[in-house]
Amino acid sequence: MTNSSAARPPRADAVRNRQLLLSAAAEAFAEQGTEVSIAEIAQRAGVGKGTVFRHFPTxxxxxxxxxxxxxxxxxxxxxxxxxxxxxxxxxxxxxxxxxxxxxxxxxxxxxxxxxxxxxxxxxxxxxxxxxxxxxxxxxxxxxxxxxxxxxxxxxxxxxxxxxxxxxxxxxxxxxxxxxxxxxxxxxxRTQHPQPLPHPAPHRFKFTPDSMLADNSKAR
Amino acid sequence: MTNSSAARPPRADAVRNRQLLLSAAAEAFAEQGTEVSIAEIAQRAGVGKGTVFRHFPTxxxxxxxxxxxxxxxxxxxxxxxxxxxxxxxxxxxxxxxxxxxxxxxxxxxxxxxxxxxxxxxxxxxxxxxxxxxxxxxxxxxxxxxxxxxxxxxxxxxxxxxxxxxxxxxxxxxxxxxxxxxxxxxxxxRTQHPQPLPHPAPHRFKFTPDSMLADNSKAR
DNA sequence: GGTCAACCTGACCGGCCGGTCCGGTTGGTG
DNA sequence: CACCAACCGGACCGGCCGGTCAGGTTGACC
Known part of the structure; x- marks a missing residue:
């Protein structure tokens, strides 16, 4: 009597898909933020879009x-x-x-x-x-x-x-x-300053080819 | 070479609309970020959507x-x-x-x-x-x-x-x-610590209605 | 006043996205 | 094996948004 009453265990494919979904979503959210589309998460998990909303209503x-x-x-x-x-x-x-x-x-x-x-x-x-x-x-x-x-x-x-x-x-x-x-x-902290562990940042200094090719010839 | 003196001046309503547009957009962007819709900016400025794209192609x-x-x-x-x-x-x-x-x-x-x-x-x-x-x-x-x-x-x-x-x-x-x-x-700075000018933050502490009630104490 | 190009408007288009739904599939059970 | 409910898939819906366009309007100049 793992479940007190009227509780049925979920089907095997359901729990598998739920796990696939969770890991796919965790990865997608980590990479792209919360704006990733549900469609992409579903695709990564190898399931349909409807399955996502079955497991997580929103x-x-x-x-x-x-x-x-x-x-x-x-x-x-x-x-x-x-x-x-x-x-x-x-x-x-x-x-x-x-x-x-x-x-x-x-x-x-x-x-x-x-x-x-x-x-x-x-x-x-x-x-x-x-x-x-x-x-x-x-x-x-x-x-x-x-x-x-x-x-x-x-x-x-x-x-x-x-x-x-x-x-x-x-x-x-x-x-x-x-x-x-x-x-x-x-x-x-109340102690005296410690040396900083990472060198100072650079960039922002007009490195013409760092971002794209050459369409920045304004001015 | 475009003759600068021969360039025709823009029409009066055009410059007026451009100004309305700039101030409306500045206000909207400041309040809501860059995701405000062009439609809302146009509405705030009292012009049509097409006018926005006439003055700013994108x-x-x-x-x-x-x-x-x-x-x-x-x-x-x-x-x-x-x-x-x-x-x-x-x-x-x-x-x-x-x-x-x-x-x-x-x-x-x-x-x-x-x-x-x-x-x-x-x-x-x-x-x-x-x-x-x-x-x-x-x-x-x-x-x-x-x-x-x-x-x-x-x-x-x-x-x-x-x-x-x-x-x-x-x-x-x-x-x-x-x-x-x-x-x-x-x-x-190299000097010794100075007292902090603002009291420590509060909140995050399960105050169920604090979000809407007392937002009046701002200088 | 007449003319015309610059200008304005809002309907419209294509694309994206969250969420719904129903026909088809499948896993568990007797 | 047979049955059925749980489950799956993906077409579909409504809404939003950036950008376009045809057609009406208006300011400037003669």
Missing amino acids: KEDLIAAIMGEIIDSLITTGMGLSDAADPAAALLEFMTRGIELLARDRALCEIVGRPSLQQPAVRAGIDRLCEVVEMLTDRARRQGLIRQDITGQDIVLLLAGVHQTAAPLADTQPQLWRRYLALTFDGI | KEDLIAAIMGEIIDSLITTGMGLSDAADPAAALLEFMTRGIELLARDRALCEIVGRPSLQQPAVRAGIDRLCEVVEMLTDRARRQGLIRQDITGQDIVLLLAGVHQTAAPLADTQPQLWRRYLALTFDGI
Whole structure:
């Protein structure tokens, strides 16, 4: 009696398709953001469009399912860091892991920023994530390792902010965010400045052939 | 060679409509970003849709015209700060003005981030802006007021990054970016930390009705 | 006032996308 | 094996949007 009453197990092909769908959607969202069409996700999974809507009645439901999983993984990371010996190092490690996730997933960047997604499951996940961050921050602050006026909410916002700072050059310098994470964390911690780990960015400097061929001969 | 004196002047209603169009589009883009439909812009300007495409053959051309103007205004600001007595204060002032522009204009945020807009005029404007920032940064760095390993390109990226850090809460705390600008500038400058000017952010804490109720406390 | 080109308008086109639906298929069960 | 409900597929719908065009209107100049 795995199911108390009137619950029938789903068919084998249904669970298989659901899994195919989830992984295909996760990949597509990560690469192209939440604007990927349902048709493309269905094609990647090798199923029909109707099958997508059978498993997830709305596109938002599909997004919420995948984003919720990613947020949960970050919560787990934070919980594992909650009793580290050096709370400041733990906080930095947590931020590093969070930004790595953001750098790999365009859809994740979109949902953390905008309050557009009011899916309750995702909201609840973000709330739990905020509590974990608050806890990590409190430990570091109580030991005097970071500024007293920094809160967990600051950290959550800076997580996305640091990533977006480096995002415009992510194609050519995918590790650039480490530079700004170090700079930001230097502003947060009470110690004296540390050297920045990544060289300064370049580009934006009129490299005529870097983008296309030669139709930029204006002026 | 087109004889400049022989070129016929445009008709009076044409120039008037062009002006109406520019201001309507600037307003619409600032409020809603570059995704506003051409139809809405035409309606705001009180003209037909076809008139928009008569003056700007493509939507991108219209965007470029308006964004170019805004970028130029920021360049002018930077040039005016180029011989200030305190180069660090000048740099901070410039960043403040830049983020104020970003906070007021959603479309501006979109184009500085993504390299999607390859309109040559806008590219050239951004390049000139980068040169101005480089100059401001060099002055501050040569006087030892900021870290030696900070470049003008860092400043350009941080401009957008600081704004986007506070953007998710911009509806309820429109001045929050000042907190992160101060924090970031503390990391950049060589002096000791200064107090943060804005209280720490709240929200994300399961306040079910906070989104619609108390948005009145903005200066 | 008369003429004409510049100008304006809004109906229209093609394409995309989220979501629906129904005929056909298939997996499980007795 | 036979049956049927769960399941699948993809044609289809309505709506939106950037861009085009034919036909009516109007400003400028003689």
